[in-house]
Amino acid sequence: MTHTPPLHELENASEFVARHIGVSAADEAQMLQAVGAASRAALIDEIVPRSIARSKPMAIPSAITEAAALAELKAIAAKNKVFKSYIGQGYYDTFTPGVILRNILENPAWYTAYTPYQAEISQGRMEALINFQTMITDLTGMPMANASMLDEATAAAEAMTLAMRAGKSKSTTFFVDDEVLPQTLEVIRTRAKPLGITVKTCSGDEALADESFALLLQYPGLSGEVRDDREWITNYKHKGGVVIMAADLLALTLLTPPGELGADIAIGTTQRFGMPMGNGGPHAAYMACRDEFKRSMPGRLVGVSVDVHGNPAYRLALQTREQHIRREKATSNICTAQVLPAVIASMYAAYHGPVGLKRIAQRVAALTAVLAAGLASLGYTVANTTAFDTLTVETSDATFSIASNAIAAGANLRFVSETSLGISLDETTTRADVEALWAFFADAVSGWPNTARRGQDGGRGRSLSFSQVEPLADSLLPARLLRTSPYLAHPVFNSHHSETGMLRYIRRLSDFDLALDRSMIPLGSCTMKLNATSEMIPITWPEFASIHPFAPANQRQGYAELDAQLRAWLCQATGYAGVSLQPNAGSQGEYAGMLAIRGFHASRGESHRHVCLIPSSAHGTNPASATMVGMKVVVTACDALGNVDMADLTAKCEQHSAHLAAMMITYPSTHGVFETNVKDLCALVHSHGGRVYVDGANMNALVGLAAPGEFGGDVSHLNLHKTFCIPHGGGGPGVGPVCVVADLVPFLPGHAASSSRPLPPGEGRGEGCRVGAVSAAPLGNAAVLPISWMYCRMMGAAGLKAASEVAILSANYISVRLKDHYPTLYTSVPVDGQPGRVAHECILDVRPLKETTGGANGISAEDVSKRLMDYGFHAPTLSFPVPGTLMVEPTESESLAELDRFIDAMIAIRGEIAKVQSGEWPQDNNPLKNAPHTAAALLDSEWAKPYPRGLAAFPVPSLKHSKYWPPVGRIDNVYGDRNLFCSCLPVGED
Numbered sequence: 002m003t004h005t006p007p008l009h010e011l012e013n014a015s016e017f018v019a020r021h022i023g024v025s026a027a028d029e030a031q032m033l034q035a036v037g038a039a040s041r042a043a044l045i046d047e048i049v050p051r052s053i054a055r056s057k058p059m060a061i062p063s064a065i066t067e068a069a070a071l072a073e074l075k076a077i078a079a080k081n082k083v084f085k086s087y088i089g090q091g092y093y094d095t096f097t098p099g100v101i102l103r104n105i106l107e108n109p110a111w112y113t114a115y116t117p118y119q120a121e122i123s124q125g126r127m128e129a130l131i132n133f134q135t136m137i138t139d140l141t142g143m144p145m146a147n148a149s150m151l152d153e154a155t156a157a158a159e160a161m162t163l164a165m166r167a168g169k170s171k172s173t174t175f176f177v178d179d180e181v182l183p184q185t186l187e188v189i190r191t192r193a194k195p196l197g198i199t200v201k202t203c204s205g206d207e208a209l210a211d212e213s214f215a216l217l218l219q220y221p222g223l224s225g226e227v228r229d230d231r232e233w234i235t236n237y238k239h240k241g242g243v244v245i246m247a248a249d250l251l252a253l254t255l256l257t258p259p260g261e262l263g264a265d266i267a268i269g270t271t272q273r274f275g276m277p278m279g280n281g282g283p284h285a286a287y288m289a290c291r292d293e294f295k296r297s298m299p300g301r302l303v304g305v306s307v308d309v310h311g312n313p314a315y316r317l318a319l320q321t322r323e324q325h326i327r328r329e330k331a332t333s334n335i336c337t338a339q340v341l342p343a344v345i346a347s348m349y350a351a352y353h354g355p356v357g358l359k360r361i362a363q364r365v366a367a368l369t370a371v372l373a374a375g376l377a378s379l380g381y382t383v384a385n386t387t388a389f390d391t392l393t394v395e396t397s398d399a400t401f402s403i404a405s406n407a408i409a410a411g412a413n414l415r416f417v418s419e420t421s422l423g424i425s426l427d428e429t430t431t432r433a434d435v436e437a438l439w440a441f442f443a444d445a446v447s448g449w450p451n452t453a454r455r456g457q458d459g460g461r462g463r464s465l466s467f468s469q470v471e472p473l474a475d476s477l478l479p480a481r482l483l484r485t486s487p488y489l490a491h492p493v494f495n496s497h498h499s500e501t502g503m504l505r506y507i508r509r510l511s512d513f514d515l516a517l518d519r520s521m522i523p524l525g526s527c528t529m530k531l532n533a534t535s536e537m538i539p540i541t542w543p544e545f546a547s548i549h550p551f552a553p554a555n556q557r558q559g560y561a562e563l564d565a566q567l568r569a570w571l572c573q574a575t576g577y578a579g580v581s582l583q584p585n586a587g588s589q590g591e592y593a594g595m596l597a598i599r600g601f602h603a604s605r606g607e608s609h610r611h612v613c614l615i616p617s618s619a620h621g622t623n624p625a626s627a628t629m630v631g632m633k634v635v636v637t638a639c640d641a642l643g644n645v646d647m648a649d650l651t652a653k654c655e656q657h658s659a660h661l662a663a664m665m666i667t668y669p670s671t672h673g674v675f676e677t678n679v680k681d682l683c684a685l686v687h688s689h690g691g692r693v694y695v696d697g698a699n700m701n702a703l704v705g706l707a708a709p710g711e712f713g714g715d716v717s718h719l720n721l722h723k724t725f726c727i728p729h730g731g732g733g734p735g736v737g738p739v740c741v742v743a744d745l746v747p748f749l750p751g752h753a754a755s756s757s758r759p760l761p762p763g764e765g766r767g768e769g770c771r772v773g774a775v776s777a778a779p780l781g782n783a784a785v786l787p788i789s790w791m792y793c794r795m796m797g798a799a800g801l802k803a804a805s806e807v808a809i810l811s812a813n814y815i816s817v818r819l820k821d822h823y824p825t826l827y828t829s830v831p832v833d834g835q836p837g838r839v840a841h842e843c844i845l846d847v848r849p850l851k852e853t854t855g856g857a858n859g860i861s862a863e864d865v866s867k868r869l870m871d872y873g874f875h876a877p878t879l880s881f882p883v884p885g886t887l888m889v890e891p892t893e894s895e896s897l898a899e900l901d902r903f904i905d906a907m908i909a910i911r912g913e914i915a916k917v918q919s920g921e922w923p924q925d926n927n928p929l930k931n932a933p934h935t936a937a938a939l940l941d942s943e944w945a946k947p948y949p950r951g952l953a954a955f956p957v958p959s960l961k962h963s964k965y966w967p968p969v970g971r972i973d974n975v976y977g978d979r980n981l982f983c984s985c986l987p988v989g990e991d
Contacts, residue, residue: 015064018800021531021792021894022807028897029807032814037836041806045706048809048829048838050677053712059573059705064797067535073794074563074787078544081559085412085434086278086549089391089425090223091153091182091777093273094547096428100500101275101348104507105341107541109728112341113517113532115524116732119866119876120316121308121933124968125510126344126731127315130303132493133271133285133347135984139488140253141267142260143289145983147300149271149343149733150286151335151585154188154777156268157181157217157247159299159333160288161189164215164243164266165198167297174199174213180222181247184551184777187752189217191773195599195631209236215243220259221252224384225391225423229481234263250274250287251428252389254355254362257482259289266290273427275349276342277541280560281550281778282585283734283785285343295319295981299333301732305986306977308970309931310938316972318981334588334625341730348507351497355489361428365390366478368426368435374474375439375465384421388477391425393417399445406441413552414441432467439465491985513968515875517728520965521899522875523815525673525842525888526620528701528723528808532788535795536726539787550778560783563790570793571738574801575697575717576708579746582738583774585781588622590718590737591696593775595630597716597741597748598663598692600771604748610662610690614653616645618671618882620698632662643672643827645682654689661691668709669699669840671882672827673812683713692716697740700724701892702809702841705802715742725789736782736789750775807893808841811900815889816843818904822911823847826886842890844883845907851885854917855924862887865910870933872906872956873965902959909956922947928956933967 019025024032029041038044065073086094097106105111117123117130130148137146150156161175175198177186186202193200201213208216216237221227234244245266246259251273253259259267272284290298296319304318350358369390373383376394384393396403397420404422407414415423424438443465489495497503516522522529539545548557568580584590595613602610613627616637624634637653638646645666654661664686669675676682683693695714701724703709709717721727722735729735741749752774780786796804816825816839823845828837851859862885866876878888891900913929916922926946928934934953944950955961 014066015797015800017067017533017535017795018064018797018803021533021796021800022804023894023896023899024807024811025897029810032810032897036810036813036817041810044810044813045806048840049675049706050679052677052680053707055705055707055711059798059801061570061573061793061798061801064795064800067795070791070794071535071538074539074791075542077562078539078542078559080562081544081548082556083543083547084408084552084556086552087424087426087438088413088415088549088551089423090415090551091184091270091272092278092281092549092551093425093427094278094429095273095275097275097277097345098349098352100503100507101345101352102541104504105345105348107537108511109518109532110511110514110516111344112537112728112730114514114731115516115522115527115529115729115875116337116340117317118879119870120314120972121867121967121969122515122870122875124315125513126340127303128510128513129344129347130340131305131315131983131985132351133343134303135491136347136350136489136494137287137289138984140250140258141248141289142258142486143267144292145295145298146287146289147298147302149338149340150268150288150300151339151589152282152284152777153182153247153268153270153286154185154774155589156286156288157185157245158189158192159335160245160266160268161192161198161215161217162196162333163290163294163297163299164245167294168214168241168243170212170214170241172212172214173197174201174211176201176203176208176213176216178202178216178218178222179204180219180224180226181217182219182223184752184774185247187774188777191596191750191775195596195629197631209233209240213242215245217245217247220246220248220256221389221391224393225388225425226385227256227387227389227479227482229479231262238263249389251358251362251365253484254359254488255366255478255484256389257484258486261486266294271343271346274346276345277546277784278549279546279784280548280557281780282776282782283339283342285339285346300335301338302983304977305982306972306974306980308972310935310970312969313986314969314972316974316977318977318983334592334622334629335586336588336622337586337735338733340732341734344731348503350489351494351506352503354494354498357498358489365426365428365430366476367474368430370474370477371467371471372424372426372435372438373477375435375470376442378465378470378473379439379443381442387479390427391423393421393423394442395421402445403441406444408553410437410441412437412441413549413556436465436467493985515870515873515965520873520875521891521895521903523877523889523891523903524875525844525878525890526671526698526881527729527878528890528892529729530701530726530892531894532726532728533792536788536791539791540784545784545787550780550783560780563786564780567786567790567793571719571740574704574708575719575740576710577717577740578710578743579749580738580740581749581751582736582786583750583776583779583781584718584737584739585776586733586735587698587718587720587722587737588626589775590739591622591626592629593739593750593772594694594716594718594741595626595632595663596750596772596775597739597745598694599630599632600748601692601745602662604771607690610660612657612660613662614650614657614664614686614691616666618643619665619667620671620696623665623696627663627665639672642830643670643674644676644678647678647682650682651685654685654691658689661686661689663692663694665694665696667696667698669702673839673842673844673888674827674829675840680712687713698723699841702805704805705798706805710740710742715745716740721789726792727785727788734782734785736785748772752779804893805841808891811891811893811895812839812841812843812889814900815891815904819845819907822908826883842888845877845887845889847887848885850914854914858924860914860917860929861885864929864932867971868910868913868929868932869906870967871928871953872909873960873963874903874906905957928953933970935968935970936966938970
């Protein structure tokens with residue numbers, strides 16, 4: 002009889018674990034032999050200090066299959082109620098064009114790409130970002146825009162600090178107009194407090210009467226009013242203040258743009274340009290400013306330069322990651338953006354074009370005018386006299402009755418007050434929707450505003466027909482503010498309106514890029530692991546995508562359950578007592594963690610504790626975040642092995658003991674090693690009254706093996722876009738949860754109120770919190786949280802632990818295989834004849850090769866990076882944390898074959914360097930200095946190079962069967978900074 006395995010083996014509940022981890026059992030045995038370890042467990046015992054090893058496994062459910070996980074999550078999603086949303090308040094229903102949905106949002110060629118630091122292999126997404134910047138500058142009437150911000154509220158907070166440092170006023174008061182969105186005001190207040198900025202809400206006259214350095218206006222306002230503030234803006238600027246306008250992009254197709262009204266900075270969201278509401282995110286915000294502010298503008302900026310052949314090429318301009326350059330002097334800690342949503346917004350604009358966008362806006366404005374006319378005929382008073390898409394309606398004592406009518410019919414209105422409601426329309430609104438809105442108001446049980454108008458049928462709204470009311474409606478757009486200036490005239494916004502045209506344009510751009518769908522991206526510090534398709538599927542389910550973040554809580558029960566489960570699992574993974582998922586980027590989580598520490602000390606009457614110790618090896622966002630919460634950064638030294646110098650740390654702790662607030666460390670360290678004294682470090686800082694912040698950037702080496710909350714950490718942020726599989730999306734979106742020990746839980750970030758929405762009598766406004774909001778939506782980038790939920794659910798506790806172990810094994814395998822060609826800079830101390838070990842990443846030291854190949858002009862780490870492009874690889878992390886080195890992180894997702902392909906490429910490049918060292922190839926004319934090689938350059942009739950074309954194009958035979966061609970040659974960074982151009986080039990210009 003044929004042997005049949007037991008049923009539980011056939012069911013294979015852990016099937017996904019083997020799909021996520023790229024190394025098979027046979028591969029693992031071969032790798033262990035290479036690194037000299039008897040088993041994976043023995044290797045981990047060598048590397049992870051036994052003093053911090055977990056004593057018990059994580060209490061995370063066992064792994065289940067992909068199908069079972071999707072079914073379980075679908076049941077959770079079903080607990081969300083997809084209502085028709087008229088809440089507005091910065092979030093609108095929108096139609097994502099199918100060609101964009103399928104070919105960008107759901108396409109790994111776009112969502113698995115990394116931040117475009119290696120410009121030559123990022124030309125596709127950077128062209129899309131140049132389109133985004135052009136779209137913003139055109140619609141806002143401003144000369145300069147960046148490549149996206151995290152959300153409208155954080156963009157407003159960044160604009161506030163930009164205005165303070167770039168403006169001329171010495172005041173520390175910031176005015177926020179009464180019409181600004183409430184969630185924006187909350188984030189501004191959070192950001193302002195530690196910086197000593199006084200935030201005041203005001204009307205225009207108050208701002209003119211008092212001194213302030215800047216003012217934020219909303220255009221159109223929260224009530225829907227469209228004000229003409231030109232004269233007022235002129236008067237305010239004469240007083241020396243900076244004017245910031247939060248402007249609706251769709252409205253700007255019809256209204257005079259902020260630049261023409263006199264604004265200095267424009268900010269806002271692009272959400273309604275094709276990105277679903279998603280319970281609050283991710284959505285690309287924007288920032289535009291006048292030309293004088295461009296070198297102070299936070300975030301990323303894509304600029305136009307030229308490549309070595311003189312062709313136009315895109316690159317990140319002005320080294321906008323200022324937190325790495327200025328560190329504790331940085332004014333912003335943002336090191337990411339919302340690239341994928343920004344790409345979608347730019348493609349939405351290109352697909353519809355200026356004519357299509359204007360038609361959408363005109364239709365929304367026309368429906369709003371008809372809605373207002375119908376409400377007036379029912380006897381209601383519309384409070385605002387002008388409008389684009391939003392009305393505030395006076396409802397007397399019928400407010401809750403009307404809101405209840407709407408909810409009963411599956412719709413949400415915005416609660417303004419006990420006597421008024423708000424209604425916002427969008428591109429999905431239909432004539433039938435408007436008639437339904439009239440019915441909600443007419444069917445109110447009490448508070449009928451004008452009994453004389455009821456008529457024979459009792460005045461019920463269903464008797465109002467759209468065709469009857471439409472002729473009575475007058476435009477609510479103010480004539481003095483109608484736009485006359487052109488926008489989106491560049492051919493890119495006027496060439497791709499057919500689906501065929503858009504499909505091919507998207508494909509052409511994606512072919513320019515090198516993403517994780519093509520090859521391994523071996524970046525250290527920025528884990529680039531598998532983003533499984535089954536993890537990505539739920540993000541476009543309507544039950545997750547079509548939820549307004551300020552809808553009533555009982556409509557968001559699925560999200561509440563997802564939030565609770567994911568937070569519980571993250572607590573298990575980290576050893577902490579509490580987690581907030583609100584931070585919508587790693588930088589925001591880091592900032593929130595430092596706010597928690599600051600709040601804790603203040604609650605104990607120890608606000609004088611303001612010193613933050615940070616090792617010299619730290620990621621640049623660490624000192625930037627500490628500075629943003631009002632702390633003074635003191636740098637501590639590292640020893641020759643890359644560890645924190647404990648003698649120097651002890652001296653600094655003693656020196657600053659009375660004022661010590663915190664120490665920020667990364668573990669495993671930024672140098673890629675497990676420091677054995679981490680528990681002693683934590684105890685030392687605690688003994689002087691400080692708290693320890695453990696940066697979670699390297700959590701991919703810790704999950705299941707050690708927990709920061711157990712070995713002495715007080716706070717950590719995590720990067721769900723690294724360790725927990727949310728894709729990098731070309732540079733965003735991300736999620737940066739902040740995790741804390743029990744006594745810091747009260748200081749987790751959150752909205753003090755659940756914002757304006759229809760509330761039944763007696764329902765509370767939400768719990769207050771001591772820190773405040775760090776992002777616009779209560780749950781941050783909620784729509785991508787299902788990705789991490791799916792990852793944890795399919796991996797289970799054992800699978801998550803195995804992922805950490807294999808990531809460590811793979812890094813050590815690369816380090817050992819390459820040690821004779823590129824020594825690893827930092828390792829643990831060798832024991833019993835075994836080689837020194839690394840954590841989940843290793844720093845390859847290329848610096849000695851520069852001296853032996855020409856000194857200052859010799860072969861550099863950058864040259865190796867560019868040559869790797871010819872081999873079909875993205876470069877490792879270049880010159881961080883040590884200049885002149887390459888930091889490699891293979892992750893657990895890559896197969897042994899792919900690891901070996903990368904190793905073979907690096908060895909082959911070392912052989913090319915040897916030919917430069919021997920003099921066979923000139924120092925300034927060799928494959929590394931000339932890399933990357935484009936197809937056009939290889940086909941040129943002249944070839945004045947000492948090596949054959951075939952070697953340039955196909956340095957290893959396998960490339961003849963599968964070759965990625967870099968679209969441009971090496972880009973001139975200096976030219977790009979000296980000739981800053983950050984929007985689409987005019988036709989014919991290069």
